[in-house]
Amino acid sequence: MLVEVALRPGIADPQGATIERALPALGFDQVHAVRTGKAIRFSIEAVGEPAARSEVDELCRRFLTNPVIEEAHVTLTADTSTAEAAR
Amino acid sequence: MTARVGVVLFPGSNCEHDVVEAVHAAGGEAELIWHGATDLGGVDAVVLPGGFAHGDYLRPGAIARFSPVMAAVETFAAAGGAVIGICNGFQILTEARLLPGALQKNRGLTFLCMPVTLEVVSTRSVLTRDLVAGQRLSIPINHFEGNYTCDAATLQELTEQDRIVLRYVQNPNGSIDNIAGICNAQGNVVGLMPHPERASDILLGSADGLALLRSLLGHRVPVGVGATAGPAQAARA
Numbered sequence: 001m002l003v004e005v006a007l008r009p010g011i012a013d014p015q016g017a018t019i020e021r022a023l024p025a026l027g028f029d030q031v032h033a034v035r036t037g038k039a040i041r042f043s044i045e046a047v048g049e050p051a052a053r054s055e056v057d058e059l060c061r062r063f064l065t066n067p068v069i070e071e072a073h074v075t076l077t078a079d080t081s082t083a084e085a086a087r
Numbered sequence: 088m089t090a091r092v093g094v095v096l097f098p099g100s101n102c103e104h105d106v107v108e109a110v111h112a113a114g115g116e117a118e119l120i121w122h123g124a125t126d127l128g129g130v131d132a133v134v135l136p137g138g139f140a141h142g143d144y145l146r147p148g149a150i151a152r153f154s155p156v157m158a159a160v161e162t163f164a165a166a167g168g169a170v171i172g173i174c175n176g177f178q179i180l181t182e183a184r185l186l187p188g189a190l191q192k193n194r195g196l197t198f199l200c201m202p203v204t205l206e207v208v209s210t211r212s213v214l215t216r217d218l219v220a221g222q223r224l225s226i227p228i229n230h231f232e233g234n235y236t237c238d239a240a241t242l243q244e245l246t247e248q249d250r251i252v253l254r255y256v257q258n259p260n261g262s263i264d265n266i267a268g269i270c271n272a273q274g275n276v277v278g279l280m281p282h283p284e285r286a287s288d289i290l291l292g293s294a295d296g297l298a299l300l301r302s303l304l305g306h307r308v309p310v311g312v313g314a315t316a317g318p319a320q321a322a323r324a
Contacts, residue, residue, distance in 0.1 A: 007191075011236065012191065014192055014193070015196060063149065066189050068236070068237065068238075069191055
C-alpha cells in the first residue's frame, strides 16, 4: 500500500517553491510546478481490494492527512506473498 | 480560592514548566497532567503547552490528539471549561477539531524565534476578556508551523463571530488575515502561536503575557464540570 500525501491545490508549498527557485542555478531551468509531499508505505490485511481500499480511505481521512490542507493519493498493490507463506 | 491550571505534558512537550511558572507569577496554581491521564483532576483550566508532542511525527498535533487525555479535554471543553493551546498546543487543538483551520509551514520556510507585537482583537475569549480591543502586547513566537490557514467560509465565520482573538501587527509567517490566535464559538477554547509564558516577567523582556494568564485565571468552569471538580467559584482569584 502506498499513500502519497500532498498539499491541496492552492495551499502554499514553500518547500516546493524553494526547491524550484534553486533549480535554475543547476541548469534545470525548464522545471516548473514543484510540489512536495510525503509517501507512506505499509501492508494491510483485508479480504479483498474494496475492503482494503475502504479501510485505507478511512485511515487517510482520520489520521494520515489533515483534510484542511492535505489530500491523499492511494496506490494499492496486491501482495500475495504473505498469504502464500501462510499456506 | 486560587484557580488551578492543569498543564498537559505530552512526550516531547518542552514549555510545560514555563507555563507552570508563569501561572504562578500570574497568581494561580498549576500542576502537570500526564498525557496518559483520563481525568483532569478537577482543574479550573487546561493548557496544552508548546513543544513537539510525540515528536511532531506525521504532522504537529496529529498523534497528540489521540493521547488518552484528549478525550477528557474535549469533554471539559464541551462543558465550557477553559482550554488554551499555545503553539504546539494550538496545532493539537486544530488537529482535534476543537478549533477550525490548520497551521502550515511558515511562509519564509524559516523557524521563527523572536518577540512580536500583537493586537488584541476579540475580548470574548477566556484569554482576553480582561483586556481591551486594540491593546498591544509584546510576546515571543517560536515556531516553524505557525502559518494559520482556513477556507474562506471559515475565515468569514471567525470574523463575523468575533473569534479572531489576536492578530500580528506585522505578519511574521504568512498567517491568513494576520491571525495569531482564534477561539471557538463559545470563547472558552483558545489557540495561539505566541507564548504568553515567555513574556511573564520584565526580566524576560516583557510581562505582557501575564495579562492573558490573569484573564484565564478569572474564568471559572461551570458547576459540575470535571470529574472531581469542586464547586465553581464566581469570585476572581
